[in-house]
Ligand code: ADP
């Protein structure tokens with residue numbers, strides 16, 4: 001069976017370097033060897049967390065431009081918006097009828113949300129959040145993807161997708177491929193300014209598409225300890241060093257480690273990090289500035305993408321409808 005790569009990014013807020021390192025960059029690397037690559041904007045997922053329609057629309061545009069500026073070639077891959085493929089919602093419903101509620105109870109995102117609540121554990125939690133993994137499984141299964149490059153935080157969702165596919169295959173017929181996650185080599189989650197996972201939801205991001213000045217400013221905000229210049233510093237559990245390691249060669253990392261031992265100041269360490277990040281992001285920023293000039297570009301590309309993928313989704317949904325018994329009565 002041919003490899004079929006698929007990944008999506010939720011369209012809330014501004015794309016950040018965690019999205020770039022965890023999803024966009026590894027996916028585009030894979031896409032160079034695999035013509036069957038599907039990249040999409042998860043705007044149905046965005047509704048779960050975000051009720052601001054303007055923000056969602058803007059985020060669709062920015063996440064799309066993040067993919068395109070980072071090198072996505074729409075002639076060689078499928079690029080689309082989740083909500084343009086309405087078959088996704090129908091398949092998601094069908095899959096929800098074979099998914100155990102207990103499986104969803106165990107989802108990290110749902111558990112984390114209930115853990116924050118005290119007397120009423122479900123306070124503020126919508127059904128979208130609860131069944132989020134089913135919608136994600138649908139995204140993956142509707143195109144029979146084989147490999148799903150994601151950040152380490154998404155592994156559990158991939159395991160659930162496999163469970164759901166196996167259950168359907170067992171109950172009806174083996175039509176779904178059992179997909180595999182592809183996690184970046186070190187399997188690490190990219191830390192944000194406060195050292196926690198960088199996320200659009202935590203207000204701790206380094207944006208991917210900002211100008212140089214904003215990039216520098218956000219790197220300056222990374223939280224460090226209060227060791228003075230001249231005092232040796234530890235590279236373990238250090239956000240500055242961790243981020244640097246994603247943008248630098250082994251040799252550059254060794255040099256930076258030595259500088260830490262010699263007591264480099266936090267200001268100088270952040271400048272070095274800025275240079276490393278900026279040299280990788282400058283060409284992306286240039287393309288972004290260029291592509292942003294064309295106001296219709298994103299809509300046009302997404303419309304064309306939807307036309308390409310829709311027939312594939314329709315085929316899969318047709319087969320599923322037949323298997324479960326909601327097709328024409330013969
Ligand atoms: P966010 O948490 O900012 O809302 P998404 O959930 O939309 O980001 O994630 C889109 C993709 O980017 C997923 O593959 C996810 O694993 C990856 N990703 C997001 N944040 C990080 C991070 N801090 N480190 C590594 N990968 C990440």
Ligand code: TRP
Nearest residue numbers: 006007008009010042136139140
């Ligand atoms: N859940 C993913 C995230 O928030 C986004 C996403 C939605 C996705 N559907 C997907 C990723 C399908 C990979 C495959 O990070």
